[in-house]
Amino acid sequence: MAVAIALLVATGSWGIACTTAGPDRLFGPRIELTRNAQRWRAQGLAAYSLVERRVCFCIERGPVRVVVRGGVVDSVVVIAGGAVLTSAEAAQYRSVGGLFAVIADALDRDAASLQVTYHPTLGYPTSISIDYSAQVADEEVQYLVSDLTPAALPKR
Numbered sequence: 001m002a003v004a005i006a007l008l009v010a011t012g013s014w015g016i017a018c019t020t021a022g023p024d025r026l027f028g029p030r031i032e033l034t035r036n037a038q039r040w041r042a043q044g045l046a047a048y049s050l051v052e053r054r055v056c057f058c059i060e061r062g063p064v065r066v067v068v069r070g071g072v073v074d075s076v077v078v079i080a081g082g083a084v085l086t087s088a089e090a091a092q093y094r095s096v097g098g099l100f101a102v103i104a105d106a107l108d109r110d111a112a113s114l115q116v117t118y119h120p121t122l123g124y125p126t127s128i129s130i131d132y133s134a135q136v137a138d139e140e141v142q143y144l145v146s147d148l149t150p151a152a153l154p155k156r
Contacts, residue, residue: 073094
């Protein structure tokens, strides 16, 4: 399948229909992931900030501002109150590349439900909703992303 995706990426042929059963049901979402990841990479943004909210059966902190430098999460600040999260606490939040990895992982794990919305021009995911197993309660997770701001951040 990777060869087919690479061929579609190279030729720009995106007219693939998604099926709803069997292994092919993931083909369309993989094409969308690849297309939007390429659109994001074309922006060349290695330094930016974004507002991210992770909704799950977990500790809820509300929205946070994620600061990314060199494509890696540098810091995470809780918007309400301004608390800076420790590295361990911040590990649950993602850069745009990390969000693409979350989507790829859900596809690889054949999640029971995956719904993704991508930014129409920049390609980054603005909403990811995953239910890994229809038979298990409380393992669902949702990432909501907004206010992505490119930055020429000063070096530390």
